[in-house]
Amino acid sequence: MNQIFMRLPGFLLLLAGWVIVLAAVALLRSTAQGIFAIAGLGVQLLGLSFVVRSHLIPHGGKR
Amino acid sequence: MPIPSRALPDLAAALCFLFILLVPFAAMGLAMINTGLGRSRNAAHMMLSSLCVIAVAAVVYFAVGFSWQGYAGRPGYAFTVSGKLWNWIAAEPFFWRGLKMDGSADSLAALLGMLSVGLAAIIPLGSGADRWRLGASCASAAVLAGWTFPLFAHWVWGGGWLAQLGVNYGLGQGFVDSGGASTVQAVGGLTALAVTWILGPRRGKYTADRMPLAIPGHNGVFILSGCFLAWLGWIGLDSAGAILFTGVEAGRAVLIAANATLAAVSSLVAVALITRARFGKPDASLCANGWVGGLVASSAGCAVIPPAAAMIVGLVAGVLVTFSVELLELHLTVDDPGGAISVHAVGGLWGLLAVGIFADASGQWIAQLAGIATLLGFVLPMTYALHRLLNRVSPMRAAAEGERQGLDLHELGAGAYPDFMSHNDDLQR
Numbered sequence: 001m002n003q004i005f006m007r008l009p010g011f012l013l014l015l016a017g018w019v020i021v022l023a024a025v026a027l028l029r030s031t032a033q034g035i036f037a038i039a040g041l042g043v044q045l046l047g048l049s050f051v052v053r054s055h056l057i058p059h060g061g062k063r
Numbered sequence: 064m065p066i067p068s069r070a071l072p073d074l075a076a077a078l079c080f081l082f083i084l085l086v087p088f089a090a091m092g093l094a095m096i097n098t099g100l101g102r103s104r105n106a107a108h109m110m111l112s113s114l115c116v117i118a119v120a121a122v123v124y125f126a127v128g129f130s131w132q133g134y135a136g137r138p139g140y141a142f143t144v145s146g147k148l149w150n151w152i153a154a155e156p157f158f159w160r161g162l163k164m165d166g167s168a169d170s171l172a173a174l175l176g177m178l179s180v181g182l183a184a185i186i187p188l189g190s191g192a193d194r195w196r197l198g199a200s201c202a203s204a205a206v207l208a209g210w211t212f213p214l215f216a217h218w219v220w221g222g223g224w225l226a227q228l229g230v231n232y233g234l235g236q237g238f239v240d241s242g243g244a245s246t247v248q249a250v251g252g253l254t255a256l257a258v259t260w261i262l263g264p265r266r267g268k269y270t271a272d273r274m275p276l277a278i279p280g281h282n283g284v285f286i287l288s289g290c291f292l293a294w295l296g297w298i299g300l301d302s303a304g305a306i307l308f309t310g311v312e313a314g315r316a317v318l319i320a321a322n323a324t325l326a327a328v329s330s331l332v333a334v335a336l337i338t339r340a341r342f343g344k345p346d347a348s349l350c351a352n353g354w355v356g357g358l359v360a361s362s363a364g365c366a367v368i369p370p371a372a373a374m375i376v377g378l379v380a381g382v383l384v385t386f387s388v389e390l391l392e393l394h395l396t397v398d399d400p401g402g403a404i405s406v407h408a409v410g411g412l413w414g415l416l417a418v419g420i421f422a423d424a425s426g427q428w429i430a431q432l433a434g435i436a437t438l439l440g441f442v443l444p445m446t447y448a449l450h451r452l453l454n455r456v457s458p459m460r461a462a463a464e465g466e467r468q469g470l471d472l473h474e475l476g477a478g479a480y481p482d483f484m485s486h487n488d489d490l491q492r
Contacts, residue, residue: 011444018440025232025433026144037432044439055260057269057396 006054013047075306075313076166082303082316083171086178089296090117092289093185096351097401099285101192104469106281106479112188112200117181119201120208124180129162130155132213134172135222135308147231149224153217172307176216179247179300180208186251189401190259191459193278194266194466197474199459206449207254215442216246220308225437228430235419235427238434241309242301242319242362244414249438250446252408255399257447262460264398266467275392278400283347290354297358298323305366319365323358326377330357333381349385352402356384359407360414364421372421379417380410412438 020040024033071079094113098106133139133153141150155161164170184204191200218225219240229237240246269275280286301323302316334353338346360380361373368376387405391397397404415435419428453459465473472478 011447014440014444016440018436021433021436021440025228025234025429026147034429037429037436040436041432041439044436048439052395055395055397057264057273059271059273 003054006050010047010050010052010054013050014044015047017041017044017047071166071168071171071306072313076168076171078313078316079171079303079306080166080174082299082306083175083178085296085299086175086182086303087296088292089300090178090182090185092291092293092296093182093189093355095285095289095292096355097185097189097192097403099282099287099289100189100280100348100401102278102469103281103480103483104471104478105193106471107475107477108197108470109188109192110479111475112195112197113185115197115201116184116188116204119204120180120184121177123205123208124177124213125159126209127157128180128208128210128213129153129159129173129176130157130213131210132176132216133221134169135220135226137169137222139217139222148227150222150227151218151224152214153221168307171303172220175300175303175307176213176220179216179243180212182243182296182300183207183212183247183251183254186248186403186407187255187258189403190255190399191262192400193470194262194461195258195459196461196465197470199453199457202453202457203254203258203450203459206453207250207446211254211442211446211449212246212250215250215437218437219246219434220304225430225434228433229424229426233426234430234433235422235424236367236430238430239309239367239418239422239427240363240415240434241305241311241366242297242323243304244359244363244411245434245438247300248359248362248407249411249415250442252404252406252411253438253443254446254450255403256397256408257443257450258459259397259399259404260447261450261454264396265400266463268398269396273396275396275398280348280400286348286351290351293355293358294324294327297327297362301362301365304362309366311366315366318370321370322365322368322373323361325370325373326361326380327354327357329374329377330354330360330381330384333378334385337382337385348402349388352388352406353381353384356380356406356410359410360417362411363414364418367418368421372417376414376417376421380413383409383413 017040024036098109138154139150141148217223225238228234330353335345357377387409419431
């Protein structure tokens with residue numbers, strides 16, 4: 001159950017980061033565009049770390 | 064009624080066709096590498112899986128895939144944002160109806176797409192090696208060829224919104240990917256990641272305290288021979304892609320071949336030096352991964368970056384692949400026997416970013432970031448969800464007995480090496 005609580009927000013953050021990058025491209029110009037695009041990618045990296053954590057195999061029990 | 068085709072000069076069309084004919088060598092190279100890196104008891108299964116996923120991918124792409132992918136200048140669906148057109152999917156008839164197979168750019172793009180999608184479908188086989196059922200890998204190939212690949216390829220290669228970022232928003236030349244670092248490699252690599260997460264590690268790979276045990280590949284000659292074939296295939300894929308999708312003249316193939324070669328060799332040198340320094344001897348399987356990783360990384364910018372930059376791209380790819388393999392296996396408990404995630408996803412994403420760094424166009428790096436964000440924020444969640452669904456309908460992982468016995472015997476009824484004892488590790492337990 002804990003894995004789901006980590007995985008779902010992780011995928012939502014990946015999606016949210018993409019939307020931030022798209023919004024930066026479509027709505028902003030020059031410096032702000034680049035900063036928001038990098039911020040969007042940062043949000044995606046956070047989401048990816050959540051998803052990765054949710055897929056770690058649990059301690060205990062030989063796999 | 065066929066739509067009038069965009070013509071290429073005769074020489075460019077002929078050369079492009081020849082380059083496309085080289086692409087199956089890349090598929091054969093990857094199949095050999097995946098086979099060599101897996102266990103001997105699964106060797107025939109891996110080779111047959113490679114052929115089967117190519118077959119399924121080609122049929123599905125022919126039936127529906129190209130309908131969503133299309134080609135620049137052909138019909139598509141678009142919506143408008145602040146007066147700018149966002150072309151999101153093609154509107155071609157199914158079964159290539161309306162496509163005149165006459166050597167036009169459209170027909171060559173369809174042929175290249177059919178061969179490239181097979182290459183993309185082979186990539187996840189490396190990460191699911193030794194435990195992925197044949198039927199399930201074919202179902203995965205059908206999803207990839209029928210939806211994931213064509214949709215993203217439309218955005219990049221078919222005149223879609225990513226390709227138009229330059230025209231619409233002044234971001235360099237739009238998202239640039241001449242040789243398929245995103246459409247083929249990263250899409251295949253991210254699918255490999257989703258498959259590996261869903262399948263879980265091979266039995267006996269991790270101890271109770273999450274320490275990985277080494278399960279070495281069974282045939283170094285396969286692995287390293289595969290690298291030679293992949294080299295040839297990559298030059299063909301990069302050259303054909305650059306002519307068709309970046310619009311370069313056929314003579315640029317010289318630069319493309321030089322860039323692909325320089326990236327591969329410098330990546331190999333980087334891996335060999337790193338593994339020599341860390342383990343005392345160069346690691347053959349990691350060197351093979353580095354070689355292919357260099358080819359993957361060079362694909363995106365093969366036609367637009369200078370050779371010196373291609374060398375740097377290759378060197379960085381070698382470093383990234385080496386440490387990514389270790390990070391995934393040791394710390395993230397991702398069991399990827401073929402190194403597909405590190406080579407194709409990490410190498411591909413790096414290659415896309417490198418175009419933004421080395422290409423001489425204002426705003427290019429933002430266009431490249433938009434493409435990378437799309438891969439991570441759209442393609443990865445979508446392919447993960449689709450594979451979860453497939454796994455719910457029909458389990459992807461082979462039964463425990465099949466994994467112990469070997470998929471050759473379990474699913475095919477005969478081993479690849481009937482004259483040899485290939486269950487040494489089981490006898491030792």
